[in-house]
Structure formats: structure tokens, C-alpha cells
Amino acid sequence: MSSNNARRSAIQAITTYKAGEPSFSFSETSPAEIFGRNVFSDRIMRERLPKTVYQSLHKTITFGERMDPSIADAVAAVMKDWAIEKGATHFTHVFYPLTGQTAEKHDSFIMPDGQGGVITEFSGSMLIRGEPDASSFPSGGLRSTFEARGYTAWDVTSPAYIMENPNGTFLCIPTMFLSWTGMALDKKTPLLRSGQAVNREAQRVLALFNVHTNLPIVAYVGLEQEYFFIDHNFNFARPDLQIAGRTLFGAQPAKGQEFSDQYFGVIPQRVLSCMLEVERELYKLAVPVRTRHNEVAPSQYEIAPLYEPSNLAIDHNHIIMATLRNVAKRYGLKCLLHEKPFAGINGSGKHVNYSLGNAELGSLFDPGETPHANAKFLVFCAAMVRAVHKYAGLLRATVASASNDHRLGAHEAPPAIMSIFLGDQLTEVFEAFRAGRAEDTQGKKKRRINVGVDTLPPLPTDPGDRNRTSPMAFTGNRFEFRALGSSQSAASSVTALNAMMADSLGFAADWIERELANQVPFNAAVQSFICHVIEEHSAVIFNGDGYSEVWHKEAHRRGLPDLTTTPQALPELTKPDVVDLFERQGILKPMELAARQDIYTDQYCKTVHTEAKLVIRMARTVIYPAGMRYQGELARTAKELLAIGKDARTHTLDEVTTHLRTLQTNVVKLEKLVQEIEGLSDHSVMAQRYCNDILPIMQEIRTAADALEVLVPDDLWALPNYEEILFDK
Numbered sequence: 107m108s109s110n111n112a113r114r115s116a117i118q119a120i121t122t123y124k125a126g127e128p129s130f131s132f133s134e135t136s137p138a139e140i141f142g143r144n145v146f147s148d149r150i151m152r153e154r155l156p157k158t159v160y161q162s163l164h165k166t167i168t169f170g171e172r173m174d175p176s177i178a179d180a181v182a183a184v185m186k187d188w189a190i191e192k193g194a195t196h197f198t199h200v201f202y203p204l205t206g207q208t209a210e211k212h213d214s215f216i217m218p219d220g221q222g223g224v225i226t227e228f229s230g231s232m233l234i235r236g237e238p239d240a241s242s243f244p245s246g247g248l249r250s251t252f253e254a255r256g257y258t259a260w261d262v263t264s265p266a267y268i269m270e271n272p273n274g275t276f277l278c279i280p281t282m283f284l285s286w287t288g289m290a291l292d293k294k295t296p297l298l299r300s301g302q303a304v305n306r307e308a309q310r311v312l313a314l315f316n317v318h319t320n321l322p323i324v325a326y327v328g329l330e331q332e333y334f335f336i337d338h339n340f341n342f343a344r345p346d347l348q349i350a351g352r353t354l355f356g357a358q359p360a361k362g363q364e365f366s367d368q369y370f371g372v373i374p375q376r377v378l379s380c381m382l383e384v385e386r387e388l389y390k391l392a393v394p395v396r397t398r399h400n401e402v403a404p405s406q407y408e409i410a411p412l413y414e415p416s417n418l419a420i421d422h423n424h425i426i427m428a429t430l431r432n433v434a435k436r437y438g439l440k441c442l443l444h445e446k447p448f449a450g451i452n453g454s455g456k457h458v459n460y461s462l463g464n465a466e467l468g469s470l471f472d473p474g475e476t477p478h479a480n481a482k483f484l485v486f487c488a489a490m491v492r493a494v495h496k497y498a499g500l501l502r503a504t505v506a507s508a509s510n511d512h513r514l515g516a517h518e519a520p521p522a523i524m525s526i527f528l529g530d531q532l533t534e535v536f537e538a539f540r541a542g543r544a545e546d547t548q549g550k551k552k553r554r555i556n557v558g559v560d561t562l563p564p565l566p567t568d569p570g571d572r573n574r575t576s577p578m579a580f581t582g583n584r585f586e587f588r589a590l591g592s593s594q595s596a597a598s599s600v601t602a603l604n605a606m607m608a609d610s611l612g613f614a615a616d617w618i619e620r621e622l623a624n625q626v627p628f629n630a631a632v633q634s635f636i637c638h639v640i641e642e643h644s645a646v647i648f649n650g651d652g653y654s655e656v657w658h659k660e661a662h663r664r665g666l667p668d669l670t671t672t673p674q675a676l677p678e679l680t681k682p683d684v685v686d687l688f689e690r691q692g693i694l695k696p697m698e699l700a701a702r703q704d705i706y707t708d709q710y711c712k713t714v715h716t717e718a719k720l721v722i723r724m725a726r727t728v729i730y731p732a733g734m735r736y737q738g739e740l741a742r743t744a745k746e747l748l749a750i751g752k753d754a755r756t757h758t759l760d761e762v763t764t765h766l767r768t769l770q771t772n773v774v775k776l777e778k779l780v781q782e783i784e785g786l787s788d789h790s791v792m793a794q795r796y797c798n799d800i801l802p803i804m805q806e807i808r809t810a811a812d813a814l815e816v817l818v819p820d821d822l823w824a825l826p827n828y829e830e831i832l833f834d835k
Contacts (some may be wrong), residue, residue, distance in 0.1 A: 110821065116337035116834050119438045137385075142392035144192065144268035144275075146185055149747065154184045157204040166262050170322045173262055178230025185266060186215060186228035189277040192268045197228065198278040199236040199258035202293040203243040204705045206595045208424050209283075211236075212276055232277065234260045238634075243291065256291055258283050261298065264421050267391050280421055289698055293597035296693050297417060300604035301325060305609035308462060308470070311489075314618050314628075321464040325604055327419040330410040331426055332401055332454035332592050334442040335377050337834060340826045345724055350717050351444035351593075352509070354804070357812040358450045359828040363403050371400045374835040377407065382438040384409070387429050393422045401539040403451040404832040413426045416600045423456070423596060425616065445591040446512035448451035448828060451515035454592035461584035462486065462604055472583040481632050488536070488639040489614055490585060491526055493606035494578055495646035497687065498524035499667050499678035501577075501605070502589070504598040506675040506706065510591035515653070515670070520577040520588045522670045523661045524652070525648040527576035533615040533649060536640045539633070569630055575652030581586050601693065608691050673793040679703040707789040718780050721804050725773045728824050729811045733766045736818045768810040776803045 141821075148167075159180045166173040189197065198210040198395065213236075215226040236258040245255075258281035266279045290296050301324060308323040341347045348356040363369075373381065374401045382399050388395050392397035397410040409430070411422060427443060434441040446453035463469040470486045473479070501524050505514070515521040528536070583743050590599050614635055621631035645664040652659060661668060669675040679699050680683060688694040694702075740759040748754040783795045815823060 109244075110654075111343070113757045115339040116830070117351070119337060119339065123613070132382075137389045140386070141389045144270065144390045145392045146188060146266040147392065148265075149451075150188060151181075151184075152190065156180060162802065164529060170263075170305070175230070175234070177235050180230075182228050182233040185277070186226060187234065187264075189268060189275075190215065190226060192266060194277045195274060197232075197279060197665075199281040200262075200278045201258050201281045201283040202424065202595060202597060203703065204293070205243065205709075206293070206593075208428060209243070210278070236281065249416055256283060256285055260281055260293060261417070263298070263415075264418055265392075269385075270390070289701075290694065293595050293601075294417070296688075296698075297420065297604075299600045299693045300601045300608070300691070303608035304462065304604040304611070305692060307326040307484075307608045307615065310615035311485060311611050311618075312467075312482075313614060314622075317482070317590045319464060319466045321466050323462055323464055323467075323470070325416040325600060326461045326463060326469070327416040327596065327600055328411065328459035328584075329419055329423045329629060330397075330408060330455075330457040330459070330598055331423065331430075332406060332408045333430060334403070334406050334447055334454065335380065335434060335439045336405055336442065336831050338435070338438050340831045340834075344831075345728075345825050346717075346720055347447070349720055350713075351442060352447040352512075353449065354721050355716060355729065355808055355811045355815070355825065356449060356828050357815040359832065361829075361833075365452050366402070367406050368400050368406065369402045373398070373400060373407075376437055376439070377835065378440055380433055381407070381409070383436070384429050384433045385784075387433060388422075391422075391425055394428070401452070401454075403448070403453075403749050405835060406452065406454065413461070413738045416460075416596075416604075420596050420600065427593075443593040444690070445507075445509040445593060448832065450828075451832075453519065455513065455519055455588060456590045456592050456594065456596060458587040458590050458599055458603075458614065459581070459584050460587055460600070461539075462607065465514050469583040471580075471585065483630070484535075484636050485614055485632060486611070486614045487528075487532070487580070488636050489607060489610035490578075491528075491536075491646060492526060492613065492639045492643045493603075493610040494526045495643035496610070497602070497606045497684065498646065499588075499669065499675070499681065500602050500684050500687075501599070502667065502669045503675045503678040504602045505589045505591060505594065506669075506672040506710075507594060507708045508672060508717075509593060510589075511670075511672055513591060514589060517543075520575055521652050521658070521668075522589075522675070523652070523658065523666050524577050524589075524646070525652065525661070525666065526585075526646050527579040527649055528647055529580060532580060533647060534646070536636070536644070536678050539637050539640055540758055540764075542719040553584060559724060574647070577652075577768070605687055605691050605693055609687055611783060627706055653809055673707070673790070673797045676703050676707050676710075676793075678792075679706075704789060707793050709797055711789060711792045715780065715784075718776060718796075718800050718804060721807055722773055722777050722780070725769055725811060729814060730766065730769060730822060732818050732822045733762055733769070733814045736767060737762045757792045758817060762814065765813045765817075769807060769814070772807045772810070776800065776807065779803065 137636075148164070151163060155163065162174050162177050163181060186197075195216065196212040196214050198212045200210050203209050214225045215228055215346075217227045219225045219312060253819045261282055263279045264280035266277060268275050269278055280294070282290070282295040282298070284295060285291055290299075304325060309319075336347075344353065346352065385395050385398070391417070394412040394414065395409055396412050397408065399408055400406070401408050409420070409426060411426070413419070414422065430441045430443075443454065445455070458757070461469045461471050464469075471490075473483045491687065498721045502522060513519045577587065579586045579588065587599060587603070590596060613824045617638070618628075618631045618634045621634060622628065626634070645666065648657065648661075658668065667678075669678070680703050685696050685699055688699060689696060737759065740756055740762060744756055744759060746755040779799055780793075783792055783800070786792045786795070815825075815827065
């Protein structure tokens with residue numbers, strides 16, 4: 107499809123769009139009536155399961171107790187009947203392999219009865235464990251092709267649900283995915299293990315404060331999902347968007363986002379209709395979406411749910427991404443989740459709002475108003491400071507990908523340097539601990555901060571202006587991790603945050619317990635821990651502009667790692683301190699970490715390799731021919747002018763010729779380099795070559811092609827341009 111045809115089709119779709127007969131109306135059926143309708147929720151279990159079975163299962167879900175296997179058959183029977191009532195004919199164990207995507211294999215409830223008919227069957231063993239094999243998923247050497255058995259194991263803490271399709275429904279059971287030797291082949295298994303670790307160490311710290319709770323301490327997460335909607339006609343006309351998810355070519359439009367007229371603007375009708383249906387589908391699945399709005403870039407939007415326990419929040423985010431993609435098709439739209447689909451405008455992230463706590467205690471990052479609460483908050487906050495400083499490289503590695511590299515540090519996302527923003531007021535409090543004194547809140551006198559006697563200055567909900575340039579910002583009662591990319595699963599980052607916090611809280615508990623054993627008063631023991639953390643780890647605290655060159659120089663002076671690319675970041679996964687952290691906390695073994703580094707490095711190589719091949723093909727078959735046709739037209743015009751005695755000199759012909767020559771030379775060079783790198787066997791070496799050799803040449807080709815785009819007439823240019831894609835809504 108040419109640019110003109112794509113644009114005509116898109117304009118027709120936009121100008122003739124009518125909402126049509128609504129398939130639903132919130133005025134007739136409120137969100138409250140459909141919320142959780144397709145979820146095997148606590149209410150459904152309480153109503154349908156035998157009392158003793160429900161009580162046993164509820165304890166497992168609520169208190170993290172080991173599940174009694176004897177109740178599995180009873181749960182499976184009730185779950186099957188409920189699903190069949192909803193129209194389900196199949197069930198699937200949903201899991202998240204190391205591709206970062208959602209995986210599922212559907213099995214039927216129906217079994218032959220031996221008499222020419224069928225019966226429905228779903229046993230406890232089928233619920234608890236599946237054997238999808240799934241041998242083609244990357245394993246990083248954790249299993250061989252001839253030993254490819256893989257198991258899915260039911261995650262009882264995340265409820266089963268029904269997915270609807272126009273022709274039927276099916277039951278989805280959230281699961282872990284492991285090898286037959288017990289190695290984690292997915293992202294959920296280490297996430298659940300990290301939750302146990304952070305609960306264990308947080309409970310130790312709380313016990314020192316004589317705070318006891320019946321519920322486990324869990325990580326709560328709120329995930330803000332950014333994305334683009336474009337007309338699907340443009341997607342079909344752009345091989346790079348279809349295959350790579352981003353535009354590998356495209357000159358900057360006359361207007362971008364500089365007017366800030368998209369941000370929080372009126373949502374276009376077709377887009378809003380799509381959003382409403384997305385929300386309706388998510389309500390059915392008990393996904394508590396609350397916010398929708400235009401984002402900064404043209405055709406960019408955001409959806410955000412309320413906070414939930416991290417495991418459930420991440421499951422729901424995978425559902426959100428799938429729902430956005432599926433529903434968009436019904437409205438002639440394409441949902442782009444790539445971190446940087448368009449150069450020169452903002453990319454998309456997935457902000458992770460992270461806190462620790464439970465329903466009894468609230469957030470442990472809430473400063474509170476009493477000395478006791480203040481001291482507890484300061485310990486947990488100091489633990490986060492230590493965690494980010496000590497494991498900055500790990501945190502950076504969890505957001506490393508070829509796509510996110512285009513976004514990090516691009517003046518719409520935090521830089522690759524991991525730092526922590528506390529706000530001026532809280533920073534002053536910590537600095538006062540290090541100095542041993544602090545200004546009185548009224549500025550009248552100075553006094554020593556004494557944990558358990560003095561209180562913090564009253565902190566508002568947001569104790570400072572938001573710092574959009576900080577990778578990890580304190581925002582009142584939580585920390586916001588802004589470096590995660592829009593297409594990535596949040597599981598790896600949350601797993602790392604849990605592991606880091608478990609380590610730091612364990613360090614805090616050890617420190618205070620040691621001080622108490624030496625007859626140091628409790629308040630003084632707490633104070634000495636906080637002072638130690640600020641003395642040793644305050645280098646990671648930065649409240650200024652993370653984009654500035656001054657900060658980059660200062661960060662280097664402070665010794666903070668600046669891992670700007672994925673090949674630089676991924677080796678952090680197997681650094682000795684990271685291996686020790688994950689092994690000590692019982693989250694991942696050295697082999698499992700090495701496998702992840704190998705898999706993610708291979709994915710980086712394959713991503714850049716695919717994009718390089720696309721650049722070569724599009725340059726040769728689309729861009730170069732368009733430039734040659736225009737060059738021919740200009741040459742003929744010059745010849746005709748010369749024939750009638752007119753000045754035949756044309757700067758445009760010279761420009762087009764120069765850009766075509768640059769394009770051709772670099773395409774040949776790129777092709778040779780790709781072939782050379784394909785012959786290598788070491789993924790790490792390949793990744794470095796793709797990063798340092800291939801990407802710069804791809805950029806040179808793009809520069810020449812984009813220069814041609816603004817010279818070649820519209821009727822000769824086959825690719826839809828940025829004006830069309832971003833502003834035809």
C-alpha cells in the first residue's frame with residue numbers, strides 16, 4: 107500500500123467513522139455490575155466451595171500458607187462448572203516465558219465417554235500442574251532440546267479468569283513455568299520467590315519495632331501504561347512498523363509535540379470509543395483501571411489502574427497490553443507498545459509505583475505523624491537508598507532491551523544512571539542525621555535529631571516537586587521507578603526491587619540486633635543504622651536535573667554506573683554481588699541468572715539483526731527507487747532547460763544525488779557487516795558489534811533517507827510520513 111493510498115484509506119476511516127450501535131452502555135449496565143464478572147474471585151469461591159475447602163484455600167491465598175493438595179479436586183470441579191456456565195470449552199495455563207510475552211496452550215474439558223458421547227473432565231492434578239513442553243522457548247542452557255520437559259504450576263494467589271472471544275470463551279489459570287529439575291523458565295516464579303524474601307526480612311524489622319501483623323508484607327505495585335494508537339492503514343503500509351514495531355525511517359514533521367497541545371487534550375472520538383471498550387473488557391476481569399488520558403506525544407495515550415499486590419498487578423498489566431491490542435483492531439487502530447516507535451517525540455514507558463505493606467499496616471513508606479512511625483519509615487526509606495546504591499547495575503539490567511535503549515535518557519525518560527530522588531525536605535532530614543543536627547521546622551533553633559523523641563517535619567503527600575528525570579523518585583508514600591519500558595514485563599524489575607529491599611532490610615535487622623546485643627538503646631541503634639546508610643550510600647541521592655551534562659559528570663565522580671546500552675547493562679546480572687544476592691535470598695540460582703543474561707543478550711542481537719535487514723530491504727526496494735525516480739525527473743528537466751538555453755544548474759539534483767550515493771554506500775557496508783556478525787558464535791561479542799557497529803550505520807542510512815523524504819515529491823514517496831501517521835486521528 108503506497109503512502110497516498112494508505113492516507114486516503116485512513117482519512118476515509120477517520121472522516122466516515124461513526125460510533126454505530128453501541129454494544130454496551132454504562133448507563134444501562136454500570137461498571138460495578140460487571141466488575142469481576144469473569145473472575146473466579148474470593149466471592150465465587152466462598153459461595154461455591156465447601157466451607158472447609160474454601161477456608162483452606164483462603165489461608166493459602168491470604169497468609170501464604172502451603173496449599174493442601176487434597177482440596178485440589180474439589181476446587182477443580184467447582185472451577186470447571188463455573189467456567190462451563192460461562193461458555194468455556196477449554197482451559198489454559200497462562201505463563202510468562204523468558205520472551206517477556208504471554209504464553210498459553212489450550213486444552214479441552216471434553217473427553218470421549220467410550221459410548222459415542224463426551225463428558226467434561228478437569229481434575230485437581232490438571233489444575234495444579236500442566237505439561238506444555240514448550241521446548242521452543244529460550245532456556246539459556248537450563249534444559250536441552252532432548253530434555254525439554256517443562257511444567258506449569260498453578261499460582262493460587264492470582265485468580266483464574268474467563269477470556270471472551272466472539273465465538274466462545276476459555277478458562278485462564280495463572281501459572282509458573284519450570285523445568286523438570288525445578289529451574290525457573292519464566293518471570294513469575296522468581297517474582298513469587300522474591301515476595302517471600304521481602305516479607306521475611308520486613309517482618310524482622312517490624313518485630314524490632316514491636317509491630318506485629320497477621321498478614322504477610324507484600325509489594326504493592328501501580329503500573330502506568332503508555333502506548334500509541336495509529337490508524338491501521340498506516341501500519342499496513344510501513345514494513346518497519348509491522349515487523350519491528352517502530353519506524354526505522356521518517357523525517358521530522360513540521361509540528362511535533364512542542365506546542366504541548368496533545369497532553370491532557372480532548373480524546374478523539376474513535377480513540378475514546380476504543381478506550382471505553384478496553385475498560386469494559388478489563389472491568390470484567392477485575393482490572394481496576396482508573397485513569398485514561400492523552401500523553402505528550404501526538405497519538406500517545408496512557409491507562410493506569412489502582413495499586414494491587416505486585417503479582418496480581420503484573421498479571422493484570424499483561425491482560426491490559428493484550429486487551430489494548432485486540433480491541434484496537436475493532437476500531438481500525440493499531441496499538442503500538444514499542445518504547446520508541448517514532449524518532450524526535452516522546453517514547454512510551456511503564457512507570458512502576460512501588461511500596462511495601464499490607465491491609466493492616468498500610469504503606470511502610472508512609473512517613474506517619476508519630477516518632478515511632480517516623481523511625482520505622484526512616485529505616486525502610488534508608489533501606490531503599492542503600493538498595494538502589496548497592497544494586498544500581500542490577501536495576502538498570504532489568505530494563506535493558508534494544509527498544510528501551512532508544513528511550514532512556516532521551517529527554518522524556520530518566521537517564522541510564524540509576525539515582526534516587528527524595529525531595530528537598532526528606533533529603534535535609536537524612537543529611538541532618540549525618541551532620542547530627544537539623545534546623546527546627548520554624549527556623550528558630552537547631553536541635554539534634556533523636557529517633558523516637560523528635561518527629562519528622564510534617565511531610566505533605568508529595569514532599570517535593572516530582573522529578574521526571576529521576577529513575578527512582580519518592581512520591582509521598584511510595585517510590586516511582588520510571589525506567590521500565592512500555593512493552594516490557596514489570597516482573598523482572600519488581601523481582602529485583604524485592605530482592606534488593608530484602609537484602610537491605612536484612613542488613614538493617616542485623617545492624618539493629620547487633621547494637622541491641624551490645625546494650626545500645628533501641629533509638630540509638632536505629633539512629634546509628636540510618637547514619638551509616640546516609641554516610642555510605644548518599645551518593646545515589648540526587649534531586650536535580652538528570653538530563654544535564656553536569657549530573658552525568660557528577661555521577662561519574664560519585665562512582666555511579668552509567669550503563670547506556672543493553673550490552674553494557676546485561677553483564678550486571680551475573681556480577682558476583684548480584685549472584686550472591688539472588689542465591690542468598692532463595693530467588694534464582696547462578697545458572698538461572700546466567701541463562702537470563704544469555705537469553706536477553708540473544709534477544710538484543712536478534713532485534714537489531716532484524717531491524718538491520720529491514721533497513722537494507724526498505725532502503726533498496728522503497729527509498730532508493732523513489733530517489734532515483736526523482737533524480738531522473740530532475741536530470742530530464744535540467745537537460746530540457748539546457749536545450750533551450752536556460753540555466754540548468756539545480757541544487758536539488760546535487761542534493762538528491764549526494765544522499766543517494768550516501769545511502770547506497772552505507773547499505774552495502776551494512777549488509778557486509780551483518781553477514782560478518784552472523785558468523786560469530788559468542789552472543790556477548792555479537793551484541794557489542796550490533797551496538798557499536800550496526801546501529802551507527804543504520805542511523806547514517808536513516809539520515810540520508812530522511813533527507814530524501816523532504817526532497818522527493820509526495821507522489822513518488824511510498825511510505826506514510828510522520829504528519830500522516832501521527833496527526834490523522
